[in-house]
Amino acid sequence: MKSLVVRKMELGPIGTNAYLLWEEEGREAVLVDAPPGCAEAVEPLLDSHGLVLREIWLTHGHWDHMIGAADLAGEGVEVLGHREDRILFEQPAVMANFAMPGLDFKPIGISRWIEEGDELELWGRRVAILHCPGHCPGNVVFWMEEERICFVGDVIFAGSVGRADLPGGDFSLLERSIREKIYNLPSETALLPGHGPETSVSAELRNNPFVRP
Numbered sequence: 001m002k003s004l005v006v007r008k009m010e011l012g013p014i015g016t017n018a019y020l021l022w023e024e025e026g027r028e029a030v031l032v033d034a035p036p037g038c039a040e041a042v043e044p045l046l047d048s049h050g051l052v053l054r055e056i057w058l059t060h061g062h063w064d065h066m067i068g069a070a071d072l073a074g075e076g077v078e079v080l081g082h083r084e085d086r087i088l089f090e091q092p093a094v095m096a097n098f099a100m101p102g103l104d105f106k107p108i109g110i111s112r113w114i115e116e117g118d119e120l121e122l123w124g125r126r127v128a129i130l131h132c133p134g135h136c137p138g139n140v141v142f143w144m145e146e147e148r149i150c151f152v153g154d155v156i157f158a159g160s161v162g163r164a165d166l167p168g169g170d171f172s173l174l175e176r177s178i179r180e181k182i183y184n185l186p187s188e189t190a191l192l193p194g195h196g197p198e199t200s201v202s203a204e205l206r207n208n209p210f211v212r213p
Contacts, residue, residue, distance in 0.1 A: 001124055002026060004147055007045065008192070011035040013100045016064040017194050018042070019151060022051050023123050030055045030122065031072065032142065032151045033194060036103060038068035053077055057120075058110075059153025060139040061088025062166075063095045063103065065194060070106035080120075081110040082131065085138030098166055114140060130181045134174020135162030141181070149190045156182055156191060158199035161210045178211045 002023040009018045012035030019032040020042060029051040031042060046053055056073060058066050058081040066081075066089060073079050081089055088095065092105040099105075114120075116131035120142070128143045132155045139162070142151040154162035156178055164171035182191070187202040205213050 004123075004125070006149070006192070008198075009038070009041050011038050011041055012064055012068070013103075014064055015195060017192070017196075018068075019192060020045055021122070022049065026051070026123065028052055028054045028123075030057060032057045032192075033059055033065045033153070034067070034069035034072060034108075035064055036068050037071075039071040042072060055080065057142055057151070058085075058089070058108075059141065059151060059194060060136050061085030061092075062136060062154070063088075063092055063099045063105065065153065066108055067092055067103065067106055069108040073108060078111045079108055080112045080114050081108075082115060082138035082140050083110075083113045084131075084133065085136060086110070088136070088138070116140075132174075132177035132181050134164055134170050134172075134177045136166065136168045139177075143185060143189070145186070148186070148188055149192055150182075150185060151192045152182065152194070154194045156199075156204060156208070156211075157193045157196050158203070159207060159209070160196075161208070162194075175211050179213065183211075183213055 007020040016035035022029040055078045114129050118129040120127035130141045135154045164174050185201050189201045191199045
């Protein structure tokens with residue numbers, strides 16, 4: 001199996017992390033989250049490495065993670081998201097009151113709804129879907145056990161957790177998601193969040209002040 005490349009990009013007006021995945025010497029790519037204007041960063045990367053974007057995996061429906069998807073989701077690009085965030089994907093303007101001014105709230109059609117227990121296949125690698133609500137109803141994480149990485153969106157950050165004071169947020173649910181899902185991953189698992197630096201399960205078990213084990 002060829003090595004997996006994970007290219008982190010901090011994009012959009014509030015520094016949202018997007019991750020472009022491909023295999024060394026491969027020809028296809030997958031994008032995890034699509035911040036506003038992400039096409040300007042993603043398309044040159046695809047061109048320079050001779051890649052074709054095949055899928056966009058959306059961790060959740062908040063504007064800073066999804067309104068750039070419409071600029072990349074052309075023919076042959078499958079877009080994945082959780083049904084609990086359907087209104088945010090299809091009617092993103094409902095988020096205007098808690099978004100940056102001047103944004104173009106382009107809706108995105110989800111071509112594949114994913115849920116807890118689903119598994120994806122990424123060039124021979126198993127990707128497990130865990131539903132982790134609390135920050136918003138449809139937040140999912142993408143866990144690649146063999147690679148020891150988990151893309152967690154805004155569930156948890158290095159030394160912090162996602163906001164639960166936005167519409168659809170619920171701190172008690174977020175706390176449960178972190179304790180029952182994130183903290184139960186293997187301790188060496190790298191957590192790749194929607195904002196800020198990479199962390200790990202072991203680091204958050206030791207140091208996160210918001211949700212204790």
